[in-house]
Amino acid sequence: MIDLPRHNANFCAEHLLQLCRRQVDKAIHDHDMFAPDDRLLVAVSGGKDSLALWDILVEAGYRADGLYVGLGIGDYSDASGDHVRAFATERGLHLVEVDLREQYGYDIPTASRATRRVPCSACGMSKRHLFDKAAIDGGYDAVVTGHNLDDEAAVLLGNVLRWDVDHLARQAPVLPARAGFPRKAKPLVRLTERETAAWCLIRGIDYLVEECPIAAGNRHLHHKSVLNAIEEESPSSKSAFYLEFVDKMAPLLAGRSAADAGELTTCERCGAPTTSEVCAFCRLVATSAAHDPVPVELVLGGRGRR
Ligand code: SF4
Numbered sequence: 001m002i003d004l005p006r007h008n009a010n011f012c013a014e015h016l017l018q019l020c021r022r023q024v025d026k027a028i029h030d031h032d033m034f035a036p037d038d039r040l041l042v043a044v045s046g047g048k049d050s051l052a053l054w055d056i057l058v059e060a061g062y063r064a065d066g067l068y069v070g071l072g073i074g075d076y077s078d079a080s081g082d083h084v085r086a087f088a089t090e091r092g093l094h095l096v097e098v099d100l101r102e103q104y105g106y107d108i109p110t111a112s113r114a115t116r117r118v119p120c121s122a123c124g125m126s127k128r129h130l131f132d133k134a135a136i137d138g139g140y141d142a143v144v145t146g147h148n149l150d151d152e153a154a155v156l157l158g159n160v161l162r163w164d165v166d167h168l169a170r171q172a173p174v175l176p177a178r179a180g181f182p183r184k185a186k187p188l189v190r191l192t193e194r195e196t197a198a199w200c201l202i203r204g205i206d207y208l209v210e211e212c213p214i215a216a217g218n219r220h221l222h223h224k225s226v227l228n229a230i231e232e233e234s235p236s237s238k239s240a241f242y243l244e245f246v247d248k249m250a251p252l253l254a255g256r257s258a259a260d261a262g263e264l265t266t267c268e269r270c271g272a273p274t275t276s277e278v279c280a281f282c283r284l285v286a287t288s289a290a291h292d293p294v295p296v297e298l299v300l301g302g303r304g305r306r
């Protein structure tokens with residue numbers, strides 16, 4: 001039995017699976033995320049959310065391949081790659097792999113040092129570019145990611161605290177494809193991390209429990225714990241905070257981000273859409289690949305930020 005106060009109920013294994021399937025199905029249909037015969041590329045990290053998502057989509061009959069990006073974050077990356085490969089092999093699923101060090105000559109700790117960005121900023125930018133590129137190159141209809149309700153509510157809180165209209169305008173559960181960018185969807189936005197962990201447990205999915213060591217102490221985790229404290233006092237306020245934003249505020253902000261307003265041209269090095277001659281990813285690669293490798297220990301304690 002799993003106790004879920006926000007649903008005011010206890011769930012047995014079979015009903016928990018049913019709840020997860022229904023919530024994902026509702027998210028996909030309410031937001032018109034993708035069609036039954038679309039080809040999907042699921043970004044997987046080896047953690048509970050992305051593996052649960054891949055499993056749920058495949059079980060529901062979607063044509064979903066995995067995409068794993070090796071970030072070079074010490075033992076954490078080695079372990080996350082092992083979990084993803086084992087998951088794909090056991091189920092006979094197709095996995096696309098990209099390794100930053102092998103293919104681009106850098107890793108996240110080195111990029112952080114070389115570009116003087118906080119590690120999560122260098123990481124987020126690298127992942128966004130590589131997810132987009134893999135989806136376009138592979139002819140996929142959408143990139144799907146395992147962001148859950150806890151993630152999205154925490155990001156929303158951070159954006160609201162700064163009234164960051166640019167990021168608020170792009171915080172929708174689905175972003176349509178536009179010039180050179182693939183469609184992006186987050187089918188887990190109606191499920192909490194407790195629910196995705198329960199899905200993995202019941203389905204026998206061996207996920208990596210350890211979180212990225214760079215995440216420790218970052219603002220995103222702090223926002224999560226603030227929301228958890230509110231949720232404790234007042235069950236279902238977290239889902240109301242995020243889902244009511246999606247319902248009532250997101251439509252008012254649609255199309256108001258800087259990226260929507262900017263004129264896009266093509267990166268002269270990689271061909272990706274960009275607002276300058278050379279895209280931010282190619283600039284990051286050039287600076288980072290020229291830098292001596294930096295071990296992850298040297299960037300721990302630096303402020304990670306998602
Ligand atoms: Fe990347 Fe930061 Fe997430 Fe680690 S916590 S995987 S560095 S975005």
Ligand code: ZN
Pocket residue numbers: 267268269270271272278279280281282283
């Ligand atoms: Zn480029």
